[in-house]
Amino acid sequence: MPTTPSRRTRRTQLAEPEQELTTPAWAAPASRAPLAPFTIRRRQPGPHEVLIDILYCGVCHTDIHQVRDEWRRGVFPMVPGHEIVGRVARAGEAVTRWKAGDTVGVGCFVDSCRECTACRAGEEQYCEGEGGPTWTYGSTERGGTAPTYGGYSTRITVDEAYVVGIPKGLPAAAAAPLLCAGITTYSPLRHFGVQKGDRVAVVGLGGLGHVAVKLARAMGARVAVVSHSPAKRDDATRLGAEEFITARNAADLGRQAGRFDLVLDTVSARHEYDTGLELLRRDGTMVLVGLPEPAPLEARPLIARRRRLAGSMIGGIRETQEMLDFCGREGVTADVEIIPIQQINEAYERMLRSDVRYRFVIDLASLKA
Ligand SMILES: [Zn+2]
Numbered sequence: 001m002p003t004t005p006s007r008r009t010r011r012t013q014l015a016e017p018e019q020e021l022t023t024p025a026w027a028a029p030a031s032r033a034p035l036a037p038f039t040i041r042r043r044q045p046g047p048h049e050v051l052i053d054i055l056y057c058g059v060c061h062t063d064i065h066q067v068r069d070e071w072r073r074g075v076f077p078m079v080p081g082h083e084i085v086g087r088v089a090r091a092g093e094a095v096t097r098w099k100a101g102d103t104v105g106v107g108c109f110v111d112s113c114r115e116c117t118a119c120r121a122g123e124e125q126y127c128e129g130e131g132g133p134t135w136t137y138g139s140t141e142r143g144g145t146a147p148t149y150g151g152y153s154t155r156i157t158v159d160e161a162y163v164v165g166i167p168k169g170l171p172a173a174a175a176a177p178l179l180c181a182g183i184t185t186y187s188p189l190r191h192f193g194v195q196k197g198d199r200v201a202v203v204g205l206g207g208l209g210h211v212a213v214k215l216a217r218a219m220g221a222r223v224a225v226v227s228h229s230p231a232k233r234d235d236a237t238r239l240g241a242e243e244f245i246t247a248r249n250a251a252d253l254g255r256q257a258g259r260f261d262l263v264l265d266t267v268s269a270r271h272e273y274d275t276g277l278e279l280l281r282r283d284g285t286m287v288l289v290g291l292p293e294p295a296p297l298e299a300r301p302l303i304a305r306r307r308r309l310a311g312s313m314i315g316g317i318r319e320t321q322e323m324l325d326f327c328g329r330e331g332v333t334a335d336v337e338i339i340p341i342q343q344i345n346e347a348y349e350r351m352l353r354s355d356v357r358y359r360f361v362i363d364l365a366s367l368k369a
C-alpha cells in the first residue's frame with residue numbers, strides 16, 4: 001500500500017522538529033541593538049544532560065559588555081544571561097546527579113574540554129583546550145556549530161557535570177547572582193587564603209562588591225568598603241562592613257595605607273591601581289575581578305612592600321558548589337530587584353547609572369505568560 005510508507009515518512013519528517021524544543025527568549029539581534037523577543041531551539045536532553053525550566057536569571061555587567069560587543073567576539077543574535085536558577089524538568093537516562101524537580105543553577109560556562117590540566121584540576125573556567133570553556137552564551141557548542149544561548153529564556157539543556165545544586169533554604173531569585181557575582185568573589189577570597197580576623201578591603205560596591213562584603217564577612221574577615229559614592233556608606237554597614245573609605249578622599253585613603261591583607265577590586269570602569277595597592281600591608285595581595293579598559297600601573301607601590309597584584313576569573317564547578325553550600329549554611333544571597341523580561345533594556349540603562357541595589361534578576365515567568 002503506497003499510503004502507509006508515505007504517511008510513515010511524513011511522520012518521521014514531523015518527528016524531527018520535536019527533538020528540539022521551541023523556546024521563547026529575548027535577544028540582542030545585532031551589536032548595540034536593544035533586546036527584543038526572539039525564539040530559540042533547545043535540544044532534548046541527551047543521556048548525560050538535563051533540561052532545566054529557568055525560574056530566574058541575574059543580569060550581570062558582562063551581559064551589557066557582550067550585547068554592546070565591547071569585547072569584539074559577540075555572536076548575534078545573542079541571548080545573554082549566565083546567572084541561571086531553575087528546576088530540572090527532565091534528566092537523560094544516564095544522569096546520576098540530578099532528578100526532575102531539583103532546584104539547580106548554571107553559571108558562566110556549560111562545557112569545557114575536560115582533558116587539559118585546568119579541567120582535570122576542576123578549574124574549568126581556565127580551560128586550555130580548543131577555544132577554552134564553552135560560555136553559556138556567545139560561544140559555539142562543543143563539537144557543533146550552533147551558538148550557545150543564555151538564561152534570558154525559559155529553558156536550557158546542559159550536561160549534568162556543568163550544573164550545580166541550589167541549597168534548600170536559599171531563595172531562588174536572590175541565589176541567582178551567586179552563579180557569577182558570588183563565585184567571582186568567593187574564589188579569590190578562598191584562593192588567596194582569607195582567614196578569620198583578616199582585613200579585607202572591597203573596592204567598588206556594586207553587583208560583585210556587595211556579595212564580596214557578605215562573603216568576606218561570613219568567612220570571619222574584617223571588611224572595609226572603598227567607594228566613590230559616600231551615599232553607599234549606610235549600605236556598606238548594613239552589608240557587614242566595619243569601615244567605609246571614600247575613594248576620592250586622599251586623607252581618608254592615607255590613614256588606611258598598609259592596613260589590609262587582601263584588596264578585592266571589583267570595579268569594571270577604567271581606574272588606576274595604586275590607590276588599592278597602597279592599602280595593602282607588606283606581602284598583601286590585590287586581586288582584580290573586573291575587566292576594565294587598560295590603565296597605567298606604577299611599580300613603586302608594588303615593590304615598596306613586596307605587594308602582589310593578581311587576577312581571578314569566576315571559579316570551577318566544584319568550587320561553585322562549595323560556594324553555594326557555604327552560602328546555604330551562612331544565609332548569604334544577593335540583594336536583588338526582580339524585574340519582568342520586558343524591562344530589560346531599561347534595567348541596562350539603570351545599571352550604567354549604578355541605579356540598582358544591587359542586582360537585577362529577571363523573573364522568567366514573565367516570558368512564559
Ligand atoms: Zn557575570
Ligand SMILES: [Zn+2]
Nearest residue numbers: 113116119127
Ligand atoms: Zn580544558
